[in-house]
Amino acid sequence: MNGAELLVKTAVKAGIEICFANAGTTEMPTVVALDSEPGIKPVLCLFEGVCTGAADGYGRMLDKPAMTLLHLGPGFADGISNLHNARRAKTPLLNLVGEHATWHRASDPPLAMDIERLASTVSGWQRTNSAPRALSQDLAEAVAASRYGQVSTLIVPNDHQWAEPAGVRIATPKFSFAPVDSERIEQAARLMRAKRKAALMIGGRALRRRGLHAAARIRAVTGCDLLTDGFPPYVERGAGLPDVTRLPYFPEPAIELLSQYKVAVLAGVKEPVAFFGYKGVASQLLPEKCQKLRIDTESQNVIEVLEALADALDAPQYSKISGKIASKRSHPAVPAGELTGEKACLTLAATQPEDVIVVDEGLTTSFRYYPLAAGLAPHTYLTLTGGSLGYGMPCATGAALACPDRPVINFEADGSAMYTVQALWTQAREALNVTTLICANRSYNILRVELSRVGIESIGPGASSLMDLERPSIDWVRVAEGLGVPAVSVNTAEDLARELGKATKEAGPHLIEMVLV
Numbered sequence: 001m002n003g004a005e006l007l008v009k010t011a012v013k014a015g016i017e018i019c020f021a022n023a024g025t026t027e028m029p030t031v032v033a034l035d036s037e038p039g040i041k042p043v044l045c046l047f048e049g050v051c052t053g054a055a056d057g058y059g060r061m062l063d064k065p066a067m068t069l070l071h072l073g074p075g076f077a078d079g080i081s082n083l084h085n086a087r088r089a090k091t092p093l094l095n096l097v098g099e100h101a102t103w104h105r106a107s108d109p110p111l112a113m114d115i116e117r118l119a120s121t122v123s124g125w126q127r128t129n130s131a132p133r134a135l136s137q138d139l140a141e142a143v144a145a146s147r148y149g150q151v152s153t154l155i156v157p158n159d160h161q162w163a164e165p166a167g168v169r170i171a172t173p174k175f176s177f178a179p180v181d182s183e184r185i186e187q188a189a190r191l192m193r194a195k196r197k198a199a200l201m202i203g204g205r206a207l208r209r210r211g212l213h214a215a216a217r218i219r220a221v222t223g224c225d226l227l228t229d230g231f232p233p234y235v236e237r238g239a240g241l242p243d244v245t246r247l248p249y250f251p252e253p254a255i256e257l258l259s260q261y262k263v264a265v266l267a268g269v270k271e272p273v274a275f276f277g278y279k280g281v282a283s284q285l286l287p288e289k290c291q292k293l294r295i296d297t298e299s300q301n302v303i304e305v306l307e308a309l310a311d312a313l314d315a316p317q318y319s320k321i322s323g324k325i326a327s328k329r330s331h332p333a334v335p336a337g338e339l340t341g342e343k344a345c346l347t348l349a350a351t352q353p354e355d356v357i358v359v360d361e362g363l364t365t366s367f368r369y370y371p372l373a374a375g376l377a378p379h380t381y382l383t384l385t386g387g388s389l390g391y392g393m394p395c396a397t398g399a400a401l402a403c404p405d406r407p408v409i410n411f412e413a414d415g416s417a418m419y420t421v422q423a424l425w426t427q428a429r430e431a432l433n434v435t436t437l438i439c440a441n442r443s444y445n446i447l448r449v450e451l452s453r454v455g456i457e458s459i460g461p462g463a464s465s466l467m468d469l470e471r472p473s474i475d476w477v478r479v480a481e482g483l484g485v486p487a488v489s490v491n492t493a494e495d496l497a498r499e500l501g502k503a504t505k506e507a508g509p510h511l512i513e514m515v516l517v
């Protein structure tokens with residue numbers, strides 16, 4: 001067995017089932033080794049930002065890592081933006097990066113780059129393999145580290161992949177969460193029993209069903225409100241589940257909302273901060289006087305931590321309190337007439353199928369959607385946690401591969417879509433059930449909103465040319481069809497409802513351009 005086969009066998013044993021790849025000469029042994037192991041599905045992505053974003057989407061859905069295979073420093077650099085989003089989302093993710101042969105590196109060949117420095121900006125765990133015989137152990141450690149909710153990066157020299165080390169055993173990842181800190185739990189229980197206005201801010205795994213149930217139990221006995229950050233990576237939503245308030249994007253309304261709380265217990269999230277610094281507005285969103293307590297660490301399972309707190313408060317089981325706390329089923333109607341952002345949100349809420357995964361990168365068009373969706377049929381909702389554009393299409397691609405039996409709807413702003421539009425090709429090739437809704441407002445609209453916030457209402461032609469997406473306007477139907485995805489353009493709510501209904505029922509990817517007024 002050569003080093004590359006050792007890597008692939010170790011990955012299979014560690015539960016890795018998919019590899020989003022864009023490889024080159026330095027990764028060739030690993031490319032070949034993937035055929036020796038049917039356990040890993042190789043998926044070609046035509047840009048590394050698609051590989052990393054797809055691995056993020058896959059990891060968010062299954063809470064286990066997908067693997068990427070990236071080419072040297074330049075390939076890794078292409079993927080960094082979505083690795084940043086994955087890091088912010090605390091997604092388990094494994095990168096395998098090829099490096100030049102050890103004996104060749106010193107001659108400084110054209111593609112040589114400081115991969116370790118690049119990797120360190122996004123990786124919670126990283127290593128450059130030092131010997132072929134350590135490859136299996138390195139990979140097992142990388143997978144184990146990723147399971148806590150972080151990006152792991154293993155850099156492997158090309159000659160180590162070809163080498164055939166003798167007598168190496170396939171290693172298995174050793175992974176377990178740190179135990180719950182019972183003193184912390186007691187402290188939190190005391191705080192929450194004190195009958196002061198309390199917020200329970202939850203994030204990460206806490207927004208999965210079991211975490212939500214535990215949070216609801218805590219709410220049932222303490223009356224606390226349930227909140228999450230502005231851009232949660234993964235939330236299970238819908239009728240039967242407790243609703244979690246999302247912090248507004250701009251700091252002023254967020255600060256206003258949080259000003260009522262005397263106590264904030266944080267689980268799976270750090271203290272919320274403003275997305276940007278605006279002169280005269282605080283960075284921290286919780287009031288200074290509010291008593292804050294984080295009850296988990298990154299190495300604990302926040303679900304277990306919340307369940308321990310619910311038990312410490314003698315909270316009844318979820319089935320006993322769900323009638324009081326869970327969202328009731330709502331049936332919003334399809335609106336009529338010319339499509340606006342608001343009507344796009346209403347139409348999606350009225351039409352989305354049960355069990356759908358909604359990947360939201362709809363920015364100024366989609367922000368009205370979240371409150372409309374609390375009472376819909378159960379579904380999963382993913383957002384742009386790290387703020388780096390171009391996550392939506394790749395993330396939808398990875399989510400669809402993780403959950404092939406579920407429909408995926410990608411609510412996607414037109415500017416953001418163009419960063420990683422190559423993902424459509426992978427959706428076509430893999431026949432993925434993704435329906436992309438393009439929000440064609442033909443501008444970087446949010447930048448205009450940000451400008452008017454600081455009082456600038458009129459801008460010159462130069463600045464304006466950096467914010468409009470006209471001259472030419474993007475022909476979304478042809479872009480999609482050119483990449484193998486059937487597409488239509490709509491400009492009324494009725495047409496959108498009809499096309500969305502059709503697209504989500506038909507197998508394979510679809511794109512609907514929503515021309516917005």
Ligand SMILES: Cc1ncc(C[n+]2csc(CCOP(=O)(O)OP(=O)(O)O)c2C)c(N)n1
Nearest residue numbers: 363364388389413414415416443444445446
């Ligand atoms: C990688 C990256 N580049 C640039 C930006 C800055 N930026 C934030 S929003 C935005 C424009 C978004 O336009 P679009 O996706 O069309 O959404 P809209 O504002 O029109 O709703 C830009 C360029 C960013 N957040 N991330």
Ligand SMILES: [Mg+2]
Nearest residue numbers: 414415443445
């Ligand atoms: Mg736009």
